[in-house]
Amino acid sequence: MAGKIPNREAVAKREIGRTAVSRQLAVVLSVFFLAAVFLVPVGQYVYDRKHGNTVSLNPAGENRVQSASLVAEVERRNSAILEDIDILEDTLEERSFLRKIFLPPLQYVLLRFLGQGNEKAIPGRDGWLHFAPALEYLTGPPFLDPDQLKKRSKAHELWQPPLHADPVKAIVDFNDQLAQRGITLIVLPVPVKASIHPEKLSTRLANGKQPEQPLANRSWQPFAIALKENGVRLFDARPVLSKYAGKNGGAYLATDTHWLPGAMAEVAGELARVIRTEMPDLQGNGGFRLEPQTVVGQGDIARMLTLPDKMSLFAEQQVSLNQVTNGQQEFWQPDRNSPVLLLGDSFANIYSSEGLSWGKGAGLAEQLSHLLQQPVDLLARNDSGAYVTREILAGELARGRDRLAGKRLVIWQFAERELAFGNWKTIDLRLGENKKTDFYVAPAGEEVKVTGVVAEVSRSPRPGAVPYRDNILTMHLVDLQGENGKLAGEEALVYAWGMRDNRLTGLANLRPGDMVTLTLTGWDAVEGEYGSYRRTALDDEMMELEMPNWGRAIDEKNKL
The missing domain is CATH 2.40.50 (OB fold (Dihydrolipoamide Acetyltransferase, E2P))
Structure with missing residues (x-):
């Protein structure tokens, strides 16, 4: 009778039991294992000492305001500890010498040979790059979907304040507060690049028929209807940019999140036409003129790829822009006494703020001033357009500095992707008193x-x-x-x-x-x-x- 055939488990146990490892091999393997465990932190310690890097934390938030009850204090200290752990993790990741050594060349290989970007930058066709959150806005769930609003409202860390996800509520509230002071609001969301240029992502679209309408999130139309029903004026830049791209071969920078100077000027021109039609008294005679300039730069998305220095796979792009000057050939400056106030983000600043590397004196506010021949007041910040400029405005009002005095029109420009990812908190625009404070402020003109x-x-x-x-x-x-x-x-x-x-x-x-x-x-x-x-x-x-x-x-x- 044939012997019983052993099962797989029995065979595995028998083979494991017969595995032979010599003493020398065991020693060598142990040495390599211990070296892998200890050399990285030792190397990091030496690197930090050489570069003077230190990490200091605030244990359990010792310098923060104490809570009234024991339960609240425990929750506060727990949140503070979690925040400090998060800070420590981010700091260690940023300062890692292995990251600095291996990440740039690895990113180069992934991009050069596999066409892969990273969590922020998505390679497209013809050397174009796209900002990942912008694509998520287009392809993601409807931003006004009740389940999505509920999900986003909880999408914050324990130590962070709750997030407000509903843009309609915040915009209508802002409009109503301005209306109480006789001020008109125009909302100007700037579409994401792929909305106007889907062909730079899809070969099918590049070789075939383009969509009849520029792409948008599925909540865009309900959003536009909701604003109209609540008396909010929405300026849709999508048709203007799509038409400009069709005539000029593009409306956005190839490796940047922002629009081209000509596309921005086209939107400003159409917006100025609307303003002149509805508020003709805002057309002035300011003597502003245009000075053509050429600027060469590289896009912000290309910089997010963290490629090795001098090994970029993307060429710099040259653009022509128009700087705005006054009659004395001086660069344009915002005027707090203007009846027009522009609230904007980096789309307003891209050709105005030198920190964005695309020139100065030629931004959205400057173009509006030239087209209206009217000084324009400006509050702009390069991020978080959903709330930050309203917060700046509210801060000035709360200090007793009435930035809305004499205003007839407020234009609120923000990146359209903020509708899905921004913090749309309502902000009180109440005018406060100019009270004396114990906080020190350096005297004017002194250091x-x-x-x-x-x-x-x-x-x-x-x-x-x-x-x-x-x-x-x-x-x-x-x-x-x-x-x-x-x-x-x-x-x-x-x-x-x-x-x-x-x-x-x-x-x-x-x-x-x-x-x-x-x-x-x-x-x-x-x-x-x-x-x-x-x-x-x-x-x-x-x-x-x-x-x-x-x-x-x-x-x-x-x-x-």
């Missing part, structure tokens, strides 16, 4: 050296993770000390560079409890130069109402 303790500091983004090369952080300093004795206030709100040209500054390493020495200048003196840059705010919204200073690090540890 004051101070030393203080960081009570709270906003977080800087990881370089390459956002489509902007620069970021301003916000600090709350306490226990201030000046060179010549006691200052006028013992605490101060300070704005300072946290990231420059996609590199974190020393100030980005600060944590609550750290001591820092800065040179302070009144924010009013530099707002025209730095006010349009992206800024991360403090969690304490009331703190944001204080008058800020501009800070510059002067000690070696935090020197820019």
Whole structure:
């Protein structure tokens, strides 16, 4: 009778039991294993010591306001610990020497030979790049779907305030508050690149018939109807940009998220025509003129790829733009006394703010001024168009500075993708009193050296993770000390560079409890130069109402 055939389990056990590993091989394998475990952290430690990198955290939020009840205090400390862990993880990832060594060449290989981008940059056809969140906006769920609104409202970390997902509610509220002061609102969402140029993603569309209408999220039409029903004026730039692209071969920069100068000017021209028709008294005679310029640059999406220096696979692009000057050949400047106020993001700033690397003096506000021959007031910030410019406006009003005085028209421009990803909180535009504060503000025209303790500091983004090369952080300093004795206030709100040209500054390493020495200048003196840059705010919204200073690090540890 034939013997019983062993099953697979029995065979595996027998083979494992007979596996022979020599002592020498065991020693070699153990050495390699231990080396792999310990060499990376040791190497990271040596790297950090060489570059002066330190990581300091704020254990359980010791410098934050204490909660009233025991349960609330436990929840607060738990959230603070989770936030500190998140900060630590981000810091370790950003400073990893292995990441700096291997990520750029690996990204180059993936892009060059496999056509793969990363979590932010999606390669398209003909050397074009697309911003991943913009594609998610087009192809994702309807942003007004009740389930999606509910899901987004919960999409925040424990230590972050709740997110407000409904854009219609926020826009209607803003419109109603302006209407109470006799001010007209025009909402101007700027479409994402793939909405106008789907052929740069799809070979089928490139070789066949184009869509009859520019692409949009499935909630776009319900959104437009809802605004109309609530008396909000929506300016749809989609047909204008689509027509411009058809005539000129494109409406957007190839490796950037933003529109071409000519496309922006076309939208500004159509918008100005609407304004002249409905509010003819806003057409002025300001003497503004155009000065043609040529600019060469590389797109923000290309920079997100973190390719090796001098190994970019994308050529720089040359564009022609029109700078706006006055009769004295001086660059255009916003005018707070203008009856027109533009709230905008980087689409308004792209040819106006030099930090975006596409020239200056030729942005959306400048073009509107030239077309209307009318000064225009401007509040612009390069990110978070869903709320940040309204927040800036509300902050000025709360301080007793009536930025809406004499205004007839407010134009609110934001990136259309914000409809699906922005924080659409309602913001009170109530005019407050100009009260005396204990917060220190540097005297006008002076630079004051101070030393203080960081009570709270906003977080800087990881370089390459956002489509902007620069970021301003916000600090709350306490226990201030000046060179010549006691200052006028013992605490101060300070704005300072946290990231420059996609590199974190020393100030980005600060944590609550750290001591820092800065040179302070009144924010009013530099707002025209730095006010349009992206800024991360403090969690304490009331703190944001204080008058800020501009800070510059002067000690070696935090020197820019």
